[in-house]
Amino acid sequence: MRNSVILPKNRITQGTIFCGVKSSYPSVGHCYGICITARCDTARDFKAPNLTFLPIIPMRCWLWEEALPKAILDQKKASIGALKKYLIRKYNTTTILESFGAEKAFDSVDQKDKEIKSHRLLFDEALAAEKAPPNEWKLISPSIVKKVEAEGNLLISGKIQDFHFIDSVEATYGIDEQGKNEGFVVSFRDIRALSRSSAQELKDGIDAEKLKILIESDPSLNHLYADDEVIIYPTGELSSPYIEQLMQNFSLVFGRIGTQNVPPHYADNIQKLIRGEN
Numbered sequence: 001m002r003n004s005v006i007l008p009k010n011r012i013t014q015g016t017i018f019c020g021v022k023s024s025y026p027s028v029g030h031c032y033g034i035c036i037t038a039r040c041d042t043a044r045d046f047k048a049p050n051l052t053f054l055p056i057i058p059m060r061c062w063l064w065e066e067a068l069p070k071a072i073l074d075q076k077k078a079s080i081g082a083l084k085k086y087l088i089r090k091y092n093t094t095t096i097l098e099s100f101g102a103e104k105a106f107d108s109v110d111q112k113d114k115e116i117k118s119h120r121l122l123f124d125e126a127l128a129a130e131k132a133p134p135n136e137w138k139l140i141s142p143s144i145v146k147k148v149e150a151e152g153n154l155l156i157s158g159k160i161q162d163f164h165f166i167d168s169v170e171a172t173y174g175i176d177e178q179g180k181n182e183g184f185v186v187s188f189r190d191i192r193a194l195s196r197s198s199a200q201e202l203k204d205g206i207d208a209e210k211l212k213i214l215i216e217s218d219p220s221l222n223h224l225y226a227d228d229e230v231i232i233y234p235t236g237e238l239s240s241p242y243i244e245q246l247m248q249n250f251s252l253v254f255g256r257i258g259t260q261n262v263p264p265h266y267a268d269n270i271q272k273l274i275r276g277e278n
Contacts, residue, residue, distance in 0.1 A: 004242045007171045008234035012051060012199050013042040015243035017169050020206070020232030021055050022225045024190055025065040027134040030225040032056040032169045034186060034238060036250060050220075051199035054186050054250075056169055062185040063152055064135055066163070071147035072126045076102075079123035086115060103127075155185065161253055162188050164246050170235040186246060188253045195220045205233035 008016065014035055021033040033053040041048035057065075080102050086109065087094045097105040106120045125141035132139040140148075156165050164186040194202075198218050206214065208226040215221040226232050238246065 004166060004239055005168045005171050005236040006239045008236055010203055011042070012046060012202055012234070013037075013237070014039045014247070015238040016202075016234050017056065017236045017238060018053075018202055018232060018234045019169070020225050020230050021053075021192075022223055023055065023057060023061075025057060025061055027064055028057055028061045030230055031058075031061075032184070032235065033192070033223075034166075034246075036247065046196060046200055048199075049196055050193040051196070051202075052191065052193050054188065055190050055192070056166070056184050056186050059152070059165075059183040059185055060135070062155070062163070063148055066185075067148045067151035067155075068129065068140070068144070070151060071144045072129050074147060075122055075126040075144055079119040079126070082115065082119040083109075083123075086113075086119075156183070158249070161249075164188065164249050166238065166242065166246070168236070188250050192223045193220060194223065202232065202234060205231050207231045 005017065012035060014037055016035040017032055018035075019030075019032050021031050023029060023031045033055055035042070035051055035053050037048050037050070037052045080097070083102060083105055084094050084097060087097060087105065090109070094105075096108055102123060106116070106123065109116050111117065111120075122143060125143060129140050129144050137145065151160070154160050155163055158165070165183055166186060167183050169184050195218050198214065198221050201210075201214065206224070206226060208228065208230075211221060211224060211226045211232065224232050237243075
């Protein structure tokens with residue numbers, strides 16, 4: 001395993017990882033967070049008015065909550081697309097599909113047709129996967145599992161824009177079980193913030209009782225979670241160059257928010273400039 005996470009240094013800065021964050025996923029009660037506030041605002045004294053952070057969830061949760069729904073949707077779209085082509089070829093219309101939906105449309109066509117049987121099976125597998133209880137992978141068909149595995153490999157290779165893979169959240173995580181660590185996923189979609197005063201409380205830890213008291217005067221703490229077993233505290237720091245890689249990928253996702261596209265006439269002008277038409 002890479003040494004991507006080092007021990008916390010009694011500070012809150014860019015790359016600080018802490019536990020006790022409320023999760024936005026139904027199958028995950030609480031997760032971790034990683035600070036992305038600029039280093040210049042956190043060095044020495046914490047000068048930033050807020051601590052901006054992103055949630056981190058275990059890979060297994062990401063696979064179920066993000067990769068699986070996408071795989072199901074892709075399989076349904078492929079089956080419905082094949083059904084649509086079949087209807088056009090056989091009946092020159094897709095009215096039944098638009099009017100009554102895919103299930104009724106599948107029921108209305110020749111059930112002995114090999115093409116229809118194949119795509120009906122894939123469609124039914126997708127419907128069954130939608131109803132599976134959380135993390136019951138044994139109930140998911142091999143065709144969908146294969147798609148989920150492919151999505152996970154894309155994530156690890158850095159080819160999914162909204163998410164970022166890190167291998168650990170604690171400096172000691174997985175040391176005794178090297179190679180068995182499942183990894184974690186940072187979500188760029190869910191940007192959160194804590195007030196400056198609450199951010200500074202993280203260094204000393206926040207238990208359930210303390211959180212209950214602090215939250216009365218600081219609503220930003222509603223992003224955090226603590227109970228009898230979970231205490232909010234820093235678990236490590238994402239080291240260089242891994243934190244720079246994360247911030248670079250994050251900037252690529254949000255760097256152009258609010259800006260307009262370059263007008264197309266600039267592209268047209270390139271040809272004119274080369275041809276000397278201007």
